[in-house]
Amino acid sequence: MNLSAFAQKKILLAKPRGGNITIDGKAEEEEWHKNAEIASDFIMFSPDNGKVISEDKKTDVKILYDNDAIYILAILNDNEPSKIQKELTQRDIFGVADHFAVYINGFDDGQQDYRFFVSAAGTQMDCLATEETEDFSWDAIWQSSVKITATGWTVEMRIPYAALRFPKNKNQKWGINFMREIQRKNQKYTWNYVNAKIGAVLTQSGKLEGIENINPPTRLFFIPYASAYYQKDSFNTDKTFKAGLDIKYGINDAFTLDAILVPDFGQTKFDNAILNLEPFEQELNENRPFFTEGTNLFNIGNLFYSRRIGGIPTQTPNVAENEEITNSPSNVDLINAVKISGRTKKGLGIGFLNAITEQTFATIKNNDSNIDRKEVIEPLTNYNILVLDQRFRQNSSVSFINTNTTRNGGFRDANVAGVVFDLNTKANTYSLKGDFKYSSINEANNYDGFKTYLDFAKTSGKYRYNVSGKYISENYDVNDLGIIFYTNYHNFYANGSYRILNPTKVFNTFNFEQEINIEIQNNTGKLQESWYKTILKATTLKNHYLEFGIITSPYENFDFYEARTSGRYVYIPSRFESYIGLETNKNNNLTFDLYLSGIKYNEKNRTTFNINTGPKYRFNNKLSLAYYIDYTYKRNDLGWVAFDNADIIFAKRNTETFQNNFTGKYSLTDKMTINLTARYYWSYSSNKEFYTLNSIGYVDPNDTFKMNKDRNFNSWNLDLSYSWWFAPGSQLSILYRNYAQEETNKVEQSLNRNIGSIFNANMTNIFSVSLRYFIDYNSVKNKF
Known part of the structure; x- marks a missing residue:
């Protein structure tokens, strides 16, 4: 052809x-x-x-x-x-x-x-x-x-x-x-x-x-809202009414200002709580509209994690032996936020976002005097991010990003700046990408860090490849307005792939990839991560999707975070991993997804197994239901459990995670839907043997540590919502929410008893109604 x-x-x-x-x-x-x-x-x-x-x-x-x-x-x-x-x-x-x-x-x-x-x-x-x-x-x-x-x-x-x-x-x-x-x-x-x-x-x-001599009207929109909440649990009831205003203003043809006054995020999707045994915080999805809508400029460089704004307080109150915390908010309230974004006719994109969160206190009671005192767990804080993104030659860009977190008083401040570039040849056949980022932290002990990255790739044809290298210094820290887990290493990565561009007698699409990754910790020169991966992805002529992968890690690696102590690390044995995925043709009324994976460690009886599977059935064009199970079993996993004086205590443990997701949708019209989302999550960790981490990263048996560090975690969430877009940009939402969560150190391995336990726990029920109305300034102006 x-x-x-x-x-x-x-x-x-x-x-x-x-x-x-x-x-x-x-x-x-x-x-x-x-x-x-x-x-x-x-x-x-x-x-x-x-x-x-x-x-x-x-x-x-x-x-x-x-x-x-x-x-x-x-x-x-x-x-x-x-x-x-x-x-x-x-x-x-x-x-x-x-x-x-x-x-x-x-x-x-x-x-x-x-x-x-x-x-x-x-x-x-x-x-x-x-x-x-x-x-x-x-x-x-x-x-x-x-x-x-x-x-x-x-x-x-x-x-x-x-x-x-x-x-x-x-x-x-x-x-x-x-x-x-x-x-x-x-x-x-x-x-x-x-x-x-x-x-x-x-x-x-x-x-x-052909579009000539147009004079677009003023872009000024008001979105007032009103919300009412009724909340009830086993001990209390509460009624709340909120009202506020969102404003969108076109500063000129290219730039827009978005502002929220008295924000309300009460109907955003619930977070998926988990039993977190990792040394890192759980990374949460952003569900608040202001921080998801039109934020592509702010996401350049991956320095912006919006859940920091209005997230968990950063300070822990100091409590004496005769004191107890009687109230400690789990989140900080947002006072207001504004963002300006757009692009000039010469291709310069400019984005600025600013948000202010309020001062937050914990209440601490003196058990001897019965007198309460308050302690700041998050000061008044200002967050902002500035992005300049220059595009040129139809396919390339150079960007500057700066994020800043300023806390009132003598609390920690932070600033991160970065330059990011993405250069492509005129024919879009090759690309060169990279960045340089610098972080500066101002607290009791000031420190700075940096990160740099370079990637070269062939981006066209049946055969493609890319090679990259990265260096991250020990003190590189973006966690005040971004999120990062691993630092203090350098790496090399390479990928080569082959794909078909037109269907064959067997496949509609076919992609075969080979990858290699090596990460070396900067201070010790030890392998932090190393693997070789083979991936096959294909779509059959009947539009079923298949994926198969093999990952080998032939060398012993070392984890520099699991010990929860600077300068300490623990070994990870060599391992072999494989997975397979299947998605049946989505055009069928009954569809089925399956994902299986397993890891075999070069250590006696240490394995990991995961299955994620479930059907979806489309009864007609209005009604569909889906159910998915995600099950993970880790046998003889090795992980941190406690500090015992100067000792770092690890345990051999079995962990199981059983997550059930049920979703349903009934669309009355293209503007009116009823949605159901339910999630039951159960996970436990059962410790078998305790060990002491030694100075060279291995563990020695510990027969003296007797504390109960088992964990059993149950979580239930249900959202039943009605949504009606009754006019352009205007929405009526009715939500019933039902949730509970419990965690103990007594492992219960019966699924039925765990389900019974969570439904007998203190269940919170919330009924809310929210109305948002879109007002175009030009329509109002014409009426008056």
């Missing part, structure tokens, strides 16, 4: 809108049929890259514009309209459905797309996309409607300029591409050809021209 004819970028000319257009999916307006240009001749992106769309799936797209928005009509022919997949889901969930999308880059710089999807069921999805990620936490306000017809389906979209970013030019020239997904065949087509041999996708868009 000669693909050279597809290499030139297609150009589509947008036409000005004359009469009114109703977004109803019917495309009956004369405007669509007078003089609008047609974008057609779609080309398959996957699985058979480069194949021209068949006549019976012919796809035509038209674009009109006015002073407020662009209007898109897509006519998607299908000779089997009864087979069009159209599962109803909530916003940003793709489900099993056909999709149409438009990818828009207002700067035509090949660096970031604003992507707008609509399913054949009418569900909207939108995201900010770079080559590395698609950020679906970003939500814009736009209109769409679909209609199933006798010859396929149609889509109408209205995307206001307020949802986009572009330079203030008389003549707009945007990057644009359209994507059509035919779900039952797992096929994706694009208007402008995207060559799968080239790793970069965003640079392969077409061009949209």
Whole structure:
């Protein structure tokens, strides 16, 4: 097949809108049929890259514009309209459905797309996309409607300029591409050809021209909210009412200010509590909308872990022998937060985020005098992050990032600065990436640290590779506004891969990879980690996904963190690991996922086994249920349990973890859904033999340590929610939440008794109603 004819970028000319257009999916307006240009001749992106769309799936797209928005009509022919997949889901969930999308880059710089999807069921999805990620936490306000017809389906979209970013030019020239997904065949087509041999996708868009002399209205939006909560447990009841305001203001055509006043995150998804036996904190997902929406600039360089803001207090109160802590908040309250982000016409992205958390106290009671005192466990704290991201040559960037944490009074302050670069050849065949980051901590003993990284890769063709090296100093510390676990090492990493770019007689996709990684601790020269990995990934012609991997660690490694003491370490024996994964075709009503893995250590009877599996059943386009089990068993695991005077005590232990997840979805319409999420988690650690860690990283038997360090952990969470997007950007949410958690040092190995125990524990029940209403300043202004 000669693909050279597809290499030139297609150009589509947008036409000005004359009469009114109703977004109803019917495309009956004369405007669509007078003089609008047609974008057609779609080309398959996957699985058979480069194949021209068949006549019976012919796809035509038209674009009109006015002073407020662009209007898109897509006519998607299908000779089997009864087979069009159209599962109803909530916003940003793709489900099993056909999709149409438009990818828009207002700067035509090949660096970031604003992507707008609509399913054949009418569900909207939108995201900010770079080559590395698609950020679906970003939500814009736009209109769409679909209609199933006798010859396929149609889509109408209205995307206001307020949802986009572009330079203030008389003549707009945007990057644009359209994507059509035919779900039952797992096929994706694009208007402008995207060559799968080239790793970069965003640079392969077409061009949209013709938008002229537009004067977009002021981008000023108010989102007031009101929430009511009723909470009850075995001892107390509580009623809470909250009200606040979010503000979004377009400073100019490219930059936007977002602010939250009196924040309320009471209906965000619950955290998955675990029995954490590791030497590190549990890394939690961010579920608060302000810190997930449109934060792609702030995530450059991986220096921003937003859960630090309003997270766990950093100080531990000092308690005398005759005192006890009667109240210690588990989280710090956020006072307010603001972020400004955007990009100039010359490709300079600027992001600034600032947040303030309040001073937080623990209450301590003197048992002799019965007098309470308060002690600061988190001072008034200011967090900010500044990002400058210069993009150039359609596919490269250099970025500067600075994060700062300033705590009131004599508490710890921190500053981290970094430079990150991503350079690609003009043809997107090779890349050079790297960074240099420097941290500075101001406390009783000030210290500085740094980290640097360099990666060279071949990013195109069937055969690809990359090699990288990293150095992290001992005192490199980003944990005040970022998160890092391992420091004080240098490493070498290499990867080579082979992939097919078009289907064969056996596979739709096939990828074979080889990886090697070596990490050496800086002070001792000992291996911190070393492994060789072989991975095979494939999709069959029936669209079942398979993955298989083998990881060998032939050398003894050393863990410099498990001992919980600076300068001490413990050995990790050589080991062999393997895993296999299977995902059945998602188009089937009944689907099944399976993941099996195992580790065999070069140590008598020391093994790890994991299985993650479960079915999902789609009863119809509205209702689906899924159940997953995640089970892990570690036999004769070796880990830290205590300090005994100057001794570091380890134990041989068996641990089991049993997690059950149940989810259900019932979509009444494309804007109204009922969702159920339930999670039961049980884990225990049973110590068999105690040891003392010696000075060279091995353990010696300890027959004198008799403390009970077993642990049994139970957790239950249930969320049942109703969500109704009753107007653009406006939502009514009703949530019932039910949860409990308990932990003891008495191991109970009966699952039934553990389940009974958690449901007999102090269960907290919360019922809440939240209303958010989107107000466009221009609409209000016109009314008055």
